[in-house]
Amino acid sequence: MGGAAPEVRAGGPPGHHTRVQSGDIYMDIYGYRTTAMRNFVFYALSFCTLGIFRLLLHWKEEWYISMRAEKCTLEEATIVYIIDENHTIVYRSVQIIQQKAGGRPLILPDGKGDYKEVPRIRFFTFRKMVYAWFEEDGKFMPPSSLDSTAPVKVFIDRMDDSAGLTTEKVDQRRITYGKNIIEVKLKPIVVLLFKEAITPFYIFQVLSVSLWYWDEYLYYASVIVVISVGSLALDVYQTRAQEKKLRSMVHSTGEITVLRDGGKLVTFDSSEVVPGDIIVIPKLGGVMHCDAILMTGTVIVNESMLTGESVPVTKVAMTGIDEDNTTGDVRFDFEKHSKHILFCGTQVLQTRFYGGHHVRAMVIRTAFSTTKGQLVRSIMYPKPVDIEFNRDLLRFVGFLCCIASVGFAYTLGMMIHYHAAWKKTLIRSLDLITCVVPPALPAAMSVGIINANGRLRKKDIYCISPSVINTCGAINACCFDKTGTLTEDGLDFQTLRPVHPPSNSRKRAEFGEETAALVPSKMPNNAEIIKAIAACHSLTRIEGVLQGDPLDLIVFNQTHWTLDEGNQSAEEETSQFDQVQPTVVRPPQNDRDFYGADEFAVVRQFTFSSALQRMSVIVGSPNAVSQHEMTIYCKGSPEMILSLCDPATVPADYLDHVNKYAQHGYRLISVASRRLDLNFAQAQKVPRQDVEADLELLGLVVMENRVKPVTKGVIRQLNSARIRTVMVTGDNLLTAMSVARECGIIRSDRKAYLLEHRPDSKTPDGRTVLTVKENVSADPDDFVDLSDGAENEVEKMLTSNYQLSVAGGTFAVITREYPEILDDLMAVCDVFARMAPEQKQYLVNYLQTLEYTVSMCGDGANDCAALKAAHAGISLSDAEASIAAPFTSKVADIRCVPTVIREGRAALVTSFGVFKYMANYSIAQFTSVMLMYYRLTNLTDFQFLYIDLFLATFIALFFGNTGACDYLARIPPPTKLLSIASVVSVVGQMAIYAAAQFFIYVWVTRQPWFFMNILQEDYSDADLRSHQGTATWCLSLFQYIVLAFLYSKAAPYRQTILNNKMLCFAIALTTAVSLYITLWPAGWVISFLEYDPIPYFEDRLFVVVVSAACCGVSYLFNKIVIEYLILFRLEKWRKIRKLRDPTSTIPKWERIILRIGKDVSWLGKYAEIEGIAEKPKTNGFHPKFSTGKVRKSELVDQIDEFTPL
The missing domain is CATH 1.20.1110.10 (Calcium-transporting ATPase, transmembrane domain)
Structure with missing residues (x-):
């Protein structure tokens, strides 16, 4: 959703045009070739007009390409004319690398994991990426896009490669891919000055000064020269400062150890590696200088450079049998297989390795084609901002x-x-x-941005793209992540709800009583739920300190178990585990007799996936009687775990309890297990989908995710300013709605509806059935509206009486099967739950197509794509500047959002x-x-x-x-x-x-x-x-x-x-x-x-x-x-007249709200609208959270909650 695609230019022979697309990023490429006659006319006119003609063509590149070249096929092109998704127009010369006589043949990837020899390589460079001509496909493509999306089988076949590339292959690939270096080159000062000086305004100034000197207005002309040169110097200084800052952030090289020429370990500069190289990951860590697929062992990394998330992430090797049904012809996918990828720019904290062997990884992308390189490119070449303002500026000058x-x-x-x-x-x-x-x-027009940027820095808000500040003044929609952004990053353990398994006295499982104390003797099923909590996580010890996801830390500490990753030699410690170094968890000394073992080893870990909404571990006991006594413990979202469990082990009122907790803002984790008849070797190879099935439900872990103290005040400010607030989270839908009500995203004076789908029900035309039902809320008479008093007529016309909420699964169904209602849904839906990272980005882009000016605020976890897509992305991070977003706040709450908007408006x-x-x-x-x-x-x-x-x-x-x-x-x-x-x-x-x-x-x-x-x-x-x-x-x-x-x-x-x-x-x-x-x-x-x-x-x-x-x-x-x-x-x-006229030129989102009306009845054509839900009986259940409205008695206490920066 990068905006409306530009129309393809008419005319030209077949093969004149192609489109290169990656997600919502694309560019149209047109082929042109120069001719002798056109070149003669071009140079003659440029010479006769003393360069004025050439200057006009510089300002109007469409004219340049028409004057210099004629249309031709891309195969014959010597110049390519490029229009990107932002309608930016550029041209690039096509270059040729020819095979030298008697030299090594040139190569290009064939898209199947191998390379083909070619006599020459035709290519052009656009925004730091090389696009080579692939004759069979009839288009220009980046070579890295082919060999990094080869079939999965190709990479699996190389997992045991211990020889590495030969010197000849390395030399061939270096010609194709270039050096592995992300370098922001500093343009010479003369070049920067020249580019600034040949803009229309400065050319006008040159003519003006020339005129004044001719008229002998010497003093005035001299001052103008000083002012113009000073303005030029200021512009060049700002450009150079940004280049230096970006270069200091991203430029990184270091020594790297590579397997070459039959298995020799060679150490040299990281700029020399090429795709296909086998690199050795050092035990004590370091910085990754390329994207690589992990071949052996496991690696713990910190990806905060890319995501802003400082929680360690575990990467696992790609095994011979893929865990996610991606065998056969399925191609490698960077998002789907991210758990196997060590991304460029990430910090390696620790490696776990096979006895006597190194942890190895295969280089898959280098330089600007890496994930870090793409982020750097998005900063170097951002989406154009203030287009309308600049256009109006030129018109006003006219x-x-x-x-x-x-x-x-x-x-x-x-x-x-x-x-x-x-x-x-x-x-x-x-x-x-x-x-x-x-x-x-020029200098006067920049004073507002310069001063606003300085004031933001004083408030610990850092901006690496000052031109975005003016855009912030027009923001009318703010998207927020939930956990760590609206709510506290950490969670508080609230309670445990264990499940009693079926027995002779009960045919189906039942929930036990809530308990905050994890006492094994009081737990059903031999306290399996405690063992599951103690083992199923991604925690690790780094320099002796237990680190990992805050949720895992909190729950693990409740068990009072200990975690040990071992300090002995690899051979000694892992001899019982098929040479694999495991994580060992031990129960408290007093409870070891109860569990029948002193320790339990995590033999294998299936890491958490946003798409799968779960993680699992296979656990065994080193002193077990049978080598086949294994257990898989799985935890994840209640909906996902339910789908994996044996129905007999799930209480009949499971969903009632889940909904009850979720509606009151608690975060839920379901835990399940299954006995496995596997030995240690089999556990390392078994496919994930084979063991994550027919699970036995063990219970629910209930966590409290408190709203940050300033959140309500900030949301109240934004609502009062008529700025739309939207929650975009990966959490449970009912939990998200409860938090949204509490903080004010779902307004207390509006009804809230859930839009859901029934996967097993189809409409007569074969589409999945959608349902709409009202969410449970408190009695409206007991609450007051926190918004300003009487609304004027304009506000009344643009205010709906309801708000929708939708989960990621339903959102995907609507996107795929009901695209005709997407516009309407996006205009009134304010809570998006269970959203995957790519869905968040899609949402932000779609809001922009409705003519919203969108900000996105997140803590970096799964938010990077959305932060980049927004008009103004604000990352809550510890770093002074993050390359994930234009703005970075060192204060980790959302008070920065109104601050940025206020400064943008100023x-x-x-x-x-x-x-x-x-x-x-x-x-x-x-x-x-x-x-x-x-x-x-x-x-x-x-x-x-x-x-x-x-x-x-x-x-x-x-x-x-x-x-x-x-x-x-x-x-x-x-x-x-x-x-x-x-x-x-x-x-x-x-x-x-x-x-x-x-x-x-x-x-x-x-x-x-x-x-x-x-x-x-x-x-x-x-x-x-x-x-x-x-x-x-x-x-x-x-x-x-x-x-x-x-x-x-x-x-x-x-x-x-x-x-x-x-x-x-x-x-x-x-x-x-x-x-x-x-x-x-x-x-x-x-x-x-x-x-x-x-x-x-x-x-x-x-x-x-x-x-x-x-x-x-x-x-x-x-x-x-x-x-x-x-x-x-x-x-x-x-404004009122426009709103009453459906053909008027008001923003698209306003036209939608006027068209669909103030109630949810418009959805009746596409979904089943259910009656108002009754309030559930609590049965003695008294959650701490309120429903989100403010009681009259509490209103005074909340007025002063928010203090602006």
Whole structure:
């Protein structure tokens, strides 16, 4: 769901176009070839126009490809024209590597796990990836995409490879794949400067400065050069700083040990490895420099560099019999087989190995094709942001140029009327155009983002992509992971609910009493559930400290068992376990007689999988009587374990108890077991699906996942600001709904419905049956709504009376079988449970297609894809910067979300304000110059300098220092620069300034002390000073100052201007200096500024009074016309009118809500809508969690829960 696919370009011969796609990432490739005639015309026009023609083609790459080349097949192409999923257009030259005479043949992967010899390799490089031409497929593809998705059998066949690659094969593969290095090369400063300098704005500045130097405006032109160079330097500095920061984060090489040439162990730099190499994983760990498949042993890694999750993860070797039914022709899949993959960038903490052998892994991807490399590429080439803002910016500049063209025509006419020399006529006419685009605009436009980024860093929120900050100001949908994000990362053990197995007195299993104390003698079934809890986990000792998943740690500590991974030599310790080093768990000394053994060994572990929703271990006792006494213990989600259990071992009221606990916010783990008739060798090879079946249910482990203290306050803030909040979690649906109600994602004034599916029921057209039922909630009369008071008409029209919740399984069914309801579902469903990582990413992308601006906040576990996909991903991590998301918060709760939105709104409003200030100041100056041209006078060089440098630039520099408002307003800031309010504001202020300047100009001409300047016959002399120019200039000084006040917008997005001490100082200083220049100028000031002062103080005071009146009118116009009549009244009326008109151009999600109505009845066409569920009887069960609404008696206590950063 990377956005709507661009239309395929029409025309061209067969084979002219292909599409390369990976998930929702794709690019269209078109073939072109250069011709001698086109090249001649291209170079001739470029030479004759002194490079101007080439510059135009640089700005418009579609024209470049049409001018340089003609359409052809991709097989013949010398240039490829690329359009990616973000509609970015680039072209790349096709290069060729030819086999040398007598040299080794070149190779390419054949997609079947082997390589084919080719005489040459045609390829191009796009965003650090090499795309080679595969003739049989008729398309360009990355070679790594073929050999890393070969059939699983190919990799299994190499598991016993102890010889490694030969030197000849390594040399061949290095030509194909290049060196294994993720390198962010620093572009030369000259290149960065040149690329920035040839943008349209800076080219305009070069032409302007050239014109001013030609006109001998030396001081002003020199200052403009300094400002432009400074702005260029700032841009280049920021680019270089980001490059250095990214390079320091990702650049990593080191020594690596590889099997080569028949099994020789060779140690060299990691940049030399190639796909297919067999590497040795050191026992004491290190950093992975490539993606590799684990061949032997097990490895414990920390993947926080990629995921933000610091919990150790266990990787296991790929066995001869795959555990997930992926034998035969099934291809290797990085997501499905991630438990076997050591990813580049991860930290190896510990290895467990076969006796006398090394832990080995086979390199599968290198450099930028690795998982880490892909993350780095997504940072280096992010999705374009602020496209609409940039487009509006160019349109607004075009609007200003239209105004300037009127001045150009006026000046040209005046100069011709006065018979001015042609040179002066040309200079003055062009000079007026240069007044329109202010020279300090690039630097001024970035001050809001720079200051917002600095304020975020002070609050421990780090941003590696500052351009995203403006986008955050438009966020209207926030997605949250649950565990570790909305709720505490750790869980509290609440209770254990064991199951009594069937017996002579009962035909079916029954639940026992709840117990918080795990006493073996009081447990049924020989306390098998305690043994299962003690053995079934992924905990490990690292440097003597027990580490692993927090849930596993908490539950294991309740058993009081101990875990030992052994410290003896491998041969001594593993002699009883077929040379495999096991994890051993031991019961407390007093309980060992009860269990009949001193210790139990975890012979094999089936690691947890998000897709499978479970993990298992095979356990045996070293001193067991029979070598075939094995037990599998399995734990996972209640739904999954239920599907694997023998029905006779499951209590009849199992689902009732599960629902009861889940509805009150508890996290549940079901535990089951099964006796196995296997020896140790068989246990190492048995397929997972063969032993995870016909299990006996042992009971439920109930954990309490508390909501973080700040969560409710943050969600309340977002709800009050009309920002949609969505929970996206891998947890149980009912648990997720309960937590969503408690924290406010499911609103207390709305009904909550579950959308489910019946896997065994089909509709007449063969689709899976969907059902909708209302979730149990408390009595509405006992609660109050936490949202703001009365909603206005717009809010009422866009507010539904219900919220939907759906689980990942049902979501997959809808995506596959009911795609026609996806739009409607996404607009009203706010809780997504049991979501796999790829489903989270799909959800975020889909919300964007509904025209939401989406943020995603997660702790990194399974959230990386969604964090990357969102407009603004916020990772809760310990690291200062994570490459998983643009934003990283060191404070591990969601208070960072409203902070980022508030700062984004402040930066966005600042950008708008700065631009309108600079545009208005330019137009005000333009008006002054036009009045001067009426008598062929002008402002002096230093008068221009005072305005542009001391007033405009000095004030604009401190515009962004105003901090963000302390709260989130209900109405978001405008996101369109080219809006009615902006245009009316600019045109209206221009009219006010023009009227005031014209009045003072006429007033001066009627004063008794006024002397008309004498015009030269051909107007060839320098511009003459005049009292008219002085009065107009002095008046305009105060207009520039009041503009800063008008456009330094405060609440509801920024603090008041008084909080910006530097801006207040700048305004006060410039006002004082301007008053001094106008009223009491000293002789040296008059001489320096080169103007004729107004002779009498009373008349100078009159100019100040007129200035004050003009400023007052400007202020009233801004308050009454712009803010009240347009932004409040007109916009509200237009919004209501659009909502009532189904054909209007409102966001897609708004159109959906208006269409489907305020209740859930629209789903009746696709699903069975059940009646309102009754409240279940608790039977003495009193959970600690409430249902999520706030009782009236508790409301006061919760008001002050949240304290903003």
